[in-house]
Amino acid sequence: MARRSSRLAEYKRLNGKYLREAEELLEKKDLPQASEKLWGAAVEMVKAVAAKRGLTLGTHRSIAEFVDRLDEEHPELDMARGFDAAQVLHINFYEDHLPERTVTARAKVVREFIEKLRGLL
Numbered sequence: 001m002a003r004r005s006s007r008l009a010e011y012k013r014l015n016g017k018y019l020r021e022a023e024e025l026l027e028k029k030d031l032p033q034a035s036e037k038l039w040g041a042a043v044e045m046v047k048a049v050a051a052k053r054g055l056t057l058g059t060h061r062s063i064a065e066f067v068d069r070l071d072e073e074h075p076e077l078d079m080a081r082g083f084d085a086a087q088v089l090h091i092n093f094y095e096d097h098l099p100e101r102t103v104t105a106r107a108k109v110v111r112e113f114i115e116k117l118r119g120l121l
Helices: 002-027 031-052 060-073 079-095 100-119
Strands: none
Touching (some): 002 031, 002 100, 031 100, 060 079
């Protein structure tokens, strides 16, 4: 149990760190780096919810499957939409193809996704 709460605390810490860094990077208009920090923040909160359930997620597949499960359990939260936005931003880190307006809009969706995940803790 101590290990589970330790992992949970670490995921929450990293989520906060990545969110703060994403905001700074958005202000600087460093869209690819901000995109990746938002992806990281979302994933850390997904891992936190999983850890609370005694699960460890280690691959993109396991993360996507867990979010799909959450979406099925809580259709009213539209988890798939939030995760899709995070994935689009993750791709933007590599491709740097999204305009600022799109990154900003997806960032808002990712922040909402993270808040919904927090509600499951």
